[in-house]
Amino acid sequence: xxxxxxxxxxxxxxxxxxxxxxxxxxxxxxxxxxxxxxxxxxxxxxxxxxxxxxxxxxxxxxxxxxxxxxxxxxxxxxxxxxxxxxxxxxxxxxxxxxxxxxxxxxxxxxxx
Amino acid sequence: xxxxxxxxxxxxxxxxxxxxxxxxxxxxxxxxxxxxxxxxxxxxxxxxxxxxxxxxxxxxxxxxxxxxxxxxxxxxxxxxxxxxxxxxxxxxxxxxxxxxxxxxxxxxxxxx
Numbered sequence: 001x002x003x004x005x006x007x008x009x010x011x012x013x014x015x016x017x018x019x020x021x022x023x024x025x026x027x028x029x030x031x032x033x034x035x036x037x038x039x040x041x042x043x044x045x046x047x048x049x050x051x052x053x054x055x056x057x058x059x060x061x062x063x064x065x066x067x068x069x070x071x072x073x074x075x076x077x078x079x080x081x082x083x084x085x086x087x088x089x090x091x092x093x094x095x096x097x098x099x100x101x102x103x104x105x106x107x108x109x110x111x112x
Numbered sequence: 113x114x115x116x117x118x119x120x121x122x123x124x125x126x127x128x129x130x131x132x133x134x135x136x137x138x139x140x141x142x143x144x145x146x147x148x149x150x151x152x153x154x155x156x157x158x159x160x161x162x163x164x165x166x167x168x169x170x171x172x173x174x175x176x177x178x179x180x181x182x183x184x185x186x187x188x189x190x191x192x193x194x195x196x197x198x199x200x201x202x203x204x205x206x207x208x209x210x211x212x213x214x215x216x217x218x219x220x221x222x223x224x
Contacts, residue, residue: 004154033211035214042214042215042216045212091154091155093155095210097210100143100145101210103147104154105152
């Protein structure tokens with residue numbers, strides 16, 4: 001299995017632009033998680049889905065952030081408009097029931 | 113509430129044992145995990161323990177769980193320079209969606 005695949009690996013954008021991060025979970029996994037990692041706040045759970053349905057989005061920092069999972073093999077995290085404080089590494093992870101999370105290699109976002 | 117804490121930094125000499133500690137607050141967690149993060153990479157699952165176990169050994173890794181004190185530790189025997197990384201403990205609740213709450217991470221530096 002190829003593991004959890006995230007794209008792009010790096011994204012540099014200007015403040016005010018829209019940013020879309022993409023994730024392909026491991027085939028057969030029914031849960032998908034978006035995390036954000038920064039030096040100041042560590043790993044924060046933003047949102048997670050079960051069977052493509054958002055279960056808990058209480059970690060999403062603001063309305064500028066949105067996430068979708070249109071099917072079992074694809075999810076997006078969108079930031080519109082982006083701000084410099086959104087700069088972080090964004091991780092996607094997936095899991096099967098009662099199983100550990102498997103992480104992608106992350107997208108490093110820099111907003112200037 | 114959910115809170116997982118770790119010390120920030122540990123330095124050891126190559127060949128020595130490393131012990132990374134973690135405390136958590138929620139006694140209803142079902143599983144406890146250790147993940148490793150190398151620079152520029154995602155989190156890699158190292159090992160995990162079911163909450164009704166006291167100890168688990170896996171090659172050079174030993175996990176000890178003291179459920180009464182809500183304390184988890186990871187011991188790495190014969191630490192190598194390749195073990196230098198950030199180590200995260202996490203608690204999970206199992207079930208259909210295995211949401212994980214991560215600690216702050218411990219940076220392990222192995223001196224040659």
